Amino acid sequence: MASKVNLKRVILHIGRHKSGTSSIQHCLNRNVDLLSAAGILYPKHGRGGRVAHHDIAKALNPKLQQIQINPTQIAEKILVERQKEEHTIIISSEAFQNICDLVNVKEFLKALGPENITIICYFREHLDYAIAAYRQFIHAQTIYQPFGAYLSGKFESQKNLIENWKNYGDMKLKWFDHQSLENNDVVVDFLKTANLNIKLPSLRVNPSIGGDLLFLKLLHNYQGNELLDYNQLSSISTIAPEWSRPFQVDDCTASKIRSRSEYNSSVADAIGREPYLKSFAEYELPPSRDIDHQLLSYLEANHNFSLDKQLKQQILLGAFNNLMDCQALSIT
Known part of the structure; x- marks a missing residue:
């Protein structure tokens, strides 16, 4: 049963891929108790024992639904975790960036019932992003593709993504580069961008081969x-x-x-x-x-x-x- 104390905020961290997401997620996962003590819930539901809420993002993506899902039930399972009546919930997955039709996201957020919604998204500069993503692509599988062919049809305008998501909350967009990040640290920058007055130990994970x-x-x-x-x-x-x-x-x-x-x-x-x-x-x-x-x-x-x-x-x-x-x- 959901807590009687109103939920003040939901912070949705939607990516992007290769823009510090793993570092943020690993840091949040390692410090769930510290976060909870500060009134912030990083839910276990939707993470499948891992560090990010990829299962939630995939479940809310109409293109990936093999069976009909109920966004309200997902929200209820998260609200049950508010044992300390945390005022803020953080949900993080770069898989949110793949959702074009946000109808299920809308229902999910409505069921969570926060007073405010913050959506955070980092963007790596075009070529820097393409090179990092290509290295990850080669690293993660056995498919051969030259860099030029990999670029084709990818890394195009982000206008639709931004326009879609900004209708669902206060959208905060940041460049993922050393001139933009607070202390050149994406974890520090994320906490500041989210207006969370808490310090967490930073770490770098998911290195790319090079x-x-x-x-x-x-x-x-x-x-x-x-x-x-x-x-x-x-x-x-x-x-x-x-x-690397x-x-x-x-x-x-x-x-x-x-x-x-x-x-x-x-x-x-x-x-x-x-x-x-x-x-x-x-x-x-x-x-x-x-x-x-x-x-x-x-x-x-x-x-x-x-x-x-x-x-x-x-x-x-x-x-x-x-x-x-x-x-x-x-x-x-």
């Missing part, structure tokens, strides 16, 4: 083979900075990529500020000349992993240097 590690995973995807599992790759990426770095896109090509999309302009119009445009020209386009002596040697020594001698020789001779096909991106 450099030679990204190249090796891409090569195995290209050949239809497994490299190592997701968690192993994540762990390895933290060992050396060069194994972005890849090179020269400034001219970067400008052309950005000019082909209305992503940045649509978000800038809503936020009222242009994004910081990071240069990726300083990075290396893998594989590096040291891949054999660094990454391959490390994998052989620590993961009982070795490449076929002929394949290794092909790598060292540059046979796979164009797997990402970044040069093709400059062709208009």
Whole structure:
């Protein structure tokens, strides 16, 4: 049965993907008791034992419904968790960004019955977002796709997403870059943006693979083979900075990529500020000349992993240097 004390606020954190969501969610999950003591509930329902409310977001998405769901019942299960009559509820999932028809979201929020609703969404700058998402895409599966093909049809105007969601609460939009984040820390910034007067220990999670590690995973995807599992790759990426770095896109090509999309302009119009445009020209386009002596040697020594001698020789001779096909991106 729901608490008799009125619910003051619901804070919906809807993403976006690769914009600090995992860091925020892990921090909230690790500090549920501290949050509760401050009158803030981060519900267990809808998280399936994990850190984010992906199950709620998927259940409220009409396109993903296999059976009819009742948004009111989801809300009631969350309200039951208000054992300390918390005044604020935080719900977080980047899967909310995939909902185009918000009819179930509307019913869900109405059933929660808060006095105020805050919707928070972070946006990574277009090319920075595309590169981060591509690295995650290669990391998480065995599909091969060059970067140019991956870009096609993605990262377009965000106007519809913003227009849809702003009708359901006080929408706070932020750029996810070092010039925008409070103390250059997305957790600190999230708490400030949400107007929550509480301090939580920050942490960085969900590292992306990069450099030679990204190249090796891409090569195995290209050949239809497994490299190592997701968690192993994540762990390895933290060992050396060069194994988690972005890849090179020269400034001219970067400008052309950005000019082909209305992503940045649509978000800038809503936020009222242009994004910081990071240069990726300083990075290396893998594989590096040291891949054999660094990454391959490390994998052989620590993961009982070795490449076929002929394949290794092909790598060292540059046979796979164009797997990402970044040069093709400059062709208009």
